[in-house]
Amino acid sequence: MKFFVDTADVDAIRELNDLGFVDGVTTNPSLIKKSGRDILEVTKEICEIVDGPVSAEVVALEYDAMVAEGRKLAQIADNVVIKLPLTLDGLKACKTLASEGHKINVTLCFSANQALLAAKAGATFISPFIGRLDDINLDGVDLIEDIRTIYDNYGYETEILAASIRTVNHITECAKIGADVITAPANVIKAMASHVLTDKGLAQFVKDAEDAGIKIV
Numbered sequence: 001m002k003f004f005v006d007t008a009d010v011d012a013i014r015e016l017n018d019l020g021f022v023d024g025v026t027t028n029p030s031l032i033k034k035s036g037r038d039i040l041e042v043t044k045e046i047c048e049i050v051d052g053p054v055s056a057e058v059v060a061l062e063y064d065a066m067v068a069e070g071r072k073l074a075q076i077a078d079n080v081v082i083k084l085p086l087t088l089d090g091l092k093a094c095k096t097l098a099s100e101g102h103k104i105n106v107t108l109c110f111s112a113n114q115a116l117l118a119a120k121a122g123a124t125f126i127s128p129f130i131g132r133l134d135d136i137n138l139d140g141v142d143l144i145e146d147i148r149t150i151y152d153n154y155g156y157e158t159e160i161l162a163a164s165i166r167t168v169n170h171i172t173e174c175a176k177i178g179a180d181v182i183t184a185p186a187n188v189i190k191a192m193a194s195h196v197l198t199d200k201g202l203a204q205f206v207k208d209a210e211d212a213g214i215k216i217v
Contacts, residue, residue, distance in 0.1 A: 001175050004053070004161065004183035008035035008042050012186040013049050024052035026105070026127075026163070026183040028083065029059055040076060047077035055105045055125075057083035058093075066093035074102050081105045081124060086114050091121045098122030105161065112146040119156040125181065130174075131164035140164070141173045148178050168192050 002023035005016050008031040016022045025046050032039045043056045056076065058069040066089060070082040074097075081103040084090040094104045098121070105125040106118040110133060118126045128147060130140030147160055162174040165184035168191050174182050208214075 001179065002052075002181040003189060004055075004181055005186050005189060006031070006163070006165070006183040007186055008032050008037070008046070009186070010035075010042065010045050010049065013046060016186055016189060017050055021189055022050050022052065024054060024081075024181070024183075025050055026055040026083070026161075028055075028057045028107070040073075043073070043080065044076050047079050050079070052079065053081045053103060053105075053125075054079055055081045055083040055107075057107065058085075061085075061087070061089065063089040063092050063096075066090065067096055070097045070102065070104075071100075083107050086118060091117055094118065094121040094123055098124070107163070110143070112143065112150055115143075115147040115158075115160075116150055119151060119154075119158040123158045125159050125161040127161045127163040127183070129164035130162055130170055131166040133164075134166070141170070141177065144174055144179050145177045 003021055004024040004026050005013055005022055006026045008027045013025055035042055047054050056073045058066050060066045060069050066084060073082055074080050082097055083105045084094050086106050086108050094106055098104050103124040105127055106123040107127040109115050109126050109128045115126045128143045133140035133143060144160060144162055159180035161181040161183060162179040163183050165171060165182055165188055168188060171182050
């Protein structure tokens with residue numbers, strides 16, 4: 001499974017990248033707004049930090065404008081992935097831009113039917129939003145499983161990029177199902193390393209080492 005970090009905070013990206021945990025980055029207009037920076041400038045900096053895919057989202061809603069914005073975003077760096085909304089215009093733009101050789105992340109997916117259309121349109125990634133489905137009392141992880149089954153049935157190469165990840169349990173469940181990628185905030189990815197028994201055991205080891213006067217270097 002590949003780990004993408006869902007942020008436009010370059011410091012957080014650098015930290016996780018240095019730890020070896022970053023296979024890519026996803027951004028959206030809300031994250032760009034939170035960063036307080038220009039989308040072209042911050043996307044370029046992110047692309048210089050990580051070697052993997054960096055999703056940058058268009059803001060237009062009409063097909064022609066989406067295509068124009070997508071082409072401009074793709075000029076930032078070779079590892080830019082154009083992020084498009086799952087609308088009819090977005091799917092049409094996906095087909096056009098994918099045919100030109102661009103990588104596409106189709107976002108805001110909430111149903112298996114939407115995911116099927118995105119695959120047929122040539123999407124590189126499909127982004128089902130788990131947490132937002134949970135918010136309306138649906139099981140977002142079930143959607144990941146449905147998409148996995150459909151894509152495997154027909155051999156679609158579109159990668160399932162599980163998004164709106166809220167907890168480490170979301171990541172575990174997505175990994176069990178076979179999602180290709182998860183994208184999550186930096187704090188959720190770092191929380192995967194934490195366990196109360198690890199902390200307890202380490203504290204005991206440290207105490208015993210001090211009591212025994214153990215030194216290695």
